[in-house]
Amino acid sequence: xxxxxxxxxxxxxxGCRPPPPPAxxxxxxxxxxxxxxxxxxxIRVRAARxxxxxxxxxxxxxxxxxxxxASTTDDGFVFSARTPALADAVPGPLPHGVVPLSPRTRxxxxxxxxxxxxxxxSLRREVSFALAPRSRGLPNVPLATPVYxxxxxxxxxxxxxxxxATLDARAGAAALVPDVAGDYQLADEHGGxxxxxxxxxxxxxxxxxxxxxxxxxxxAAAASPMTTVLARGLTPGPGGAPAFGPGYPGCAISCHAxxxxxxxxxxxxxxxxxxxxxxxxxxxxxxxxxxxRRLGGVGCLACHGPAALPPPGARWSVLQTDVCAICHDAxxxxxxVAAWASTAMARADxxxxxxxxxxxxxxxxxxxxxxxxxxxxxxxxxDDAGPLGIGCAACHAVHDEAHTGSVPPxxxxxxxxxxxxLLAEVAPRDGTAACLRCHTPDPDAAxxxxxxxxxxxxxxxxxxxxxxxxxxxAVHAGVAGGCVGCHRGxxxxxxxxxxxxxxxxxxxxxxxxxxxxxxxxxxxAEARRLWEAWRAATGATPAPPGPxxxxxxxxxxxxxxxxxxxxxxxxxxxxxxxAHNPRYARALLAAAEPLITAATGRRGAx
Amino acid sequence: MPDDxxxxxxxxxxxxxxxxxxxxxxxxxxxxxxxxxCGARRGAAADALGRRVCRDLSPDFPDGxxxxxxxxxxxxxxxxxxxxDRAPEARTLADPCxxxxxxxxxxxxxxxxxxxxxxxxxxxxxxxxDGQDRGEDRCRLGSCxxxxx
Numbered sequence: 001x002x003x004x005x006x007x008x009x010x011x012x013x014x015g016c017r018p019p020p021p022p023a024x025x026x027x028x029x030x031x032x033x034x035x036x037x038x039x040x041x042x043i044r045v046r047a048a049r050x051x052x053x054x055x056x057x058x059x060x061x062x063x064x065x066x067x068x069x070a071s072t073t074d075d076g077f078v079f080s081a082r083t084p085a086l087a088d089a090v091p092g093p094l095p096h097g098v099v100p101l102s103p104r105t106r107x108x109x110x111x112x113x114x115x116x117x118x119x120x121x122s123l124r125r126e127v128s129f130a131l132a133p134r135s136r137g138l139p140n141v142p143l144a145t146p147v148y149x150x151x152x153x154x155x156x157x158x159x160x161x162x163x164x165a166t167l168d169a170r171a172g173a174a175a176l177v178p179d180v181a182g183d184y185q186l187a188d189e190h191g192g193x194x195x196x197x198x199x200x201x202x203x204x205x206x207x208x209x210x211x212x213x214x215x216x217x218x219x220a221a222a223a224s225p226m227t228t229v230l231a232r233g234l235t236p237g238p239g240g241a242p243a244f245g246p247g248y249p250g251c252a253i254s255c256h257a258x259x260x261x262x263x264x265x266x267x268x269x270x271x272x273x274x275x276x277x278x279x280x281x282x283x284x285x286x287x288x289x290x291x292x293r294r295l296g297g298v299g300c301l302a303c304h305g306p307a308a309l310p311p312p313g314a315r316w317s318v319l320q321t322d323v324c325a326i327c328h329d330a331x332x333x334x335x336x337v338a339a340w341a342s343t344a345m346a347r348a349d350x351x352x353x354x355x356x357x358x359x360x361x362x363x364x365x366x367x368x369x370x371x372x373x374x375x376x377x378x379x380x381x382x383d384d385a386g387p388l389g390i391g392c393a394a395c396h397a398v399h400d401e402a403h404t405g406s407v408p409p410x411x412x413x414x415x416x417x418x419x420x421x422l423l424a425e426v427a428p429r430d431g432t433a434a435c436l437r438c439h440t441p442d443p444d445a446a447x448x449x450x451x452x453x454x455x456x457x458x459x460x461x462x463x464x465x466x467x468x469x470x471x472x473x474a475v476h477a478g479v480a481g482g483c484v485g486c487h488r489g490x491x492x493x494x495x496x497x498x499x500x501x502x503x504x505x506x507x508x509x510x511x512x513x514x515x516x517x518x519x520x521x522x523x524x525a526e527a528r529r530l531w532e533a534w535r536a537a538t539g540a541t542p543a544p545p546g547p548x549x550x551x552x553x554x555x556x557x558x559x560x561x562x563x564x565x566x567x568x569x570x571x572x573x574x575x576x577x578x579a580h581n582p583r584y585a586r587a588l589l590a591a592a593e594p595l596i597t598a599a600t601g602r603r604g605a606x
Numbered sequence: 607m608p609d610d611x612x613x614x615x616x617x618x619x620x621x622x623x624x625x626x627x628x629x630x631x632x633x634x635x636x637x638x639x640x641x642x643x644c645g646a647r648r649g650a651a652a653d654a655l656g657r658r659v660c661r662d663l664s665p666d667f668p669d670g671x672x673x674x675x676x677x678x679x680x681x682x683x684x685x686x687x688x689x690x691d692r693a694p695e696a697r698t699l700a701d702p703c704x705x706x707x708x709x710x711x712x713x714x715x716x717x718x719x720x721x722x723x724x725x726x727x728x729x730x731x732x733x734x735x736d737g738q739d740r741g742e743d744r745c746r747l748g749s750c751x752x753x754x755x
Contacts, residue, residue: 181684200684200685202684202685203683203684203685205612206612206630206631206632206633207612207628207630207631208631208632209628209629209631210628210654214631217631218629218631218632221631221632222629222632222634222635227632227633227634228634228635230634231634231635231636232634266685285634285636286636286637288636290607290609290610291685293610293633293634293636294610294630294633296633296634297632297633297634298632299631299632299633300631300632301632302632
């Protein structure tokens with residue numbers, strides 16, 4: 001394990017007491033690489049000046065999963081503890097296979113050390129470290145980096161010839177540290193196979209753009225703000241300091257370059273140390289050694305991992321939110337994933353039927369959505385992968401391919417598919433495009449599903465008498481930002497990414513409506529009343545639990561009564577119809593009501 | 607390497623030649639290394655080696671001198687590295703020349719020194735020079751005919 005020297009920050013001087021020793025008087029031998037789960041931890045403090053040794057150091061854990069058996073010796077100059085188990089850091093059951101670990105779940109711990117002496121002088125220092133390296137959950141993994149495995153009975157069946165790696169179960173889960181590049185064949189208690197492909201980042205070819213491979217993706221990635229983040233950050237700004245501020249990249253290197261600092265994984269920090277290039281005082285981009293430029297920025301390997309492409313059967317895994325989470329799940333500062341986890345989208349495929357049925361997968365899974373757009377080959381995960389939600393890659397196209405029929409991605413790399421035909425003439429051309437496809441009913445479907453965008457834009461209804469389209473007003477169509485103009489509210493307290501909760505409450509309305517937010521309407525109740533009446537009038541079978549579109553109901557749009565039911569369902573399928581477009585929703589119900597009332601009367605008369 | 611892309615390189619007579627030029631995927635732009643002269647490779651369509659050829663007439667040597675070294679670019683085990691071995695007998699462009707001591711193929715003797723072609727290189731294999739006039743139908747030091755009249 002590499003260890004770095006940390007020095008004390010000077011605490012507040014109190015009253016007329018003599019000044020505390022300088023910060024450099026105490027040297028902390030704190031871990032800079034992940035220390036492991038269920039592992040002994042020792043932090044030694046060395047007094048670089050005699051008067052510093054006269055004091056005592058008190059320790060306190062400020063954050064992270066609780067350390068066990070914490071104790072001090074030598075007046076607190078030696079802190080010892082045992083790190084918690086993997087299960088204490090990762091909430092919920094571990095997924096089967098490679099366990100993804102984000103900054104939130106890898107057990108990041110901060111300790112406070114306060115030095116005091118008999119003269120009342122004090123110094124305070126925070127010591128932070130992690131229990132595990134981050135993991136994308138992918139089967140291609142960096143060397144010298146522990147991989148934790150969820151599931152039981154894992155055994156190592158084969159490893160590269162020169163490898164001495166073994167499985168270690170002491171952490172509460174099987175762990176493997178690949179030590180030689182190559183394939184590691186594992187099997188679980190049921191004989192399920194898993195192949196880990198290990199390699200160093202630096203040794204991985206960057207020839208993804210070869211003809212016949214991914215030239216269009218490579219072209220798209222070249223201009224991506226993720227690709228160029230380190231280059232831009234190192235560009236001198238006013239005064240000559242890096243554009244992203246003095247000291248850049250510093251700790252940002254863990255997310256602005258490839259690899260895990262502190263590990264011999266061939267990543268940026270590892271190679272920089274080998275070449276003697278300081279991370280805290282990096283030269284300009286053009287002056288970096290070539291190996292570091294190839295590892296700088298959020299390039300291919302930062303998301304896809306090192307070594308080689310995963311086996312075809314494992315390529316679905318790159319669509320997991322866990323891939324993005326290695327940087328975007330670091331609350332309280334970076335809370336994109338934490339906010340997303342609070343949404344219905346994160347649970348969109350919790351029902352196995354939503355994952356299995358092709359008609360459902362197109363809007364209930366990331367892979368299904370991308371396949372429907374033509375943006376990805378079939379990346380359907382195996383059944384035992386469980387629910388994954390509609391993840392980052394559904395809305396964000398980090399390297400949009402030209403052949404998707406999409407327009408170039410916008411600033412936050414939002415996917416911009418063509419709008420559904422129903423909304424082609426009215427859909428705003430902004431970040432909303434990614435939402436529309438799955439929040440607009442298919443006019444040819446058996447019944448309307450997920451109608452929020454259609455109602456918002458005043459489309460989707462049918463004139464019951466003639467069957468012609470029944471358009472309506474779209475008073476909220478002009479909201480800047482489209483859907484996320486209102487759906488940007490937070491459910492979790494984080495500095496960045498809170499809007500990924502996509503919450504829209506009364507506060508969303510106040511920027512236009514002021515304090516007099518329109519009161520709740522009776523639209524939902526009215527729609528449910530009409531729906532029950534329609535069902536009674538048509539003799540429809542009882543609906544199964546859940547949304548109507550999940551059942552097998554077919555609405556016959558060839559008849560006026562069927563079209564009336566279609567209109568009612570449009571309103572019912574949008575739980576926020578009252579907010580999206582109450583005038584249009586009322587118009588749909590008003591158009592439907594006479595026919596339903598009349599049909600109900602006829603059925604009652606019989 | 608000439609730039610951040612993927613290259614296949616070899617040393618010959620004390621200079622370094624590279625073929626390839628596939629852009630490194632997911633890497634931000636940086637200016638090419640000015641020490642290298644690069645050109646389009648004749649016959650690039652014939653294989654997958656790459657479309658560009660580059661030549662560094664003054665690569666690094668352990669002691670800064672071209673003479674007495676034999677260098678190579680190693681690919682296995684990764685990462686790609688340049689390695690040099692002592693080789694007093696190795697012929698290089700730094701060798702003196704005259705009528706009794708001819709220059710290495712692909713260079714010409716001028717004022718007692720071997721001088722290679724200085725323009726942009728255009729070949730990697732002899733077959734890249736197919737169809738050239740006699741005398742220029744062989745690739746020497748990155749140029750068809752060696753660029754030597």
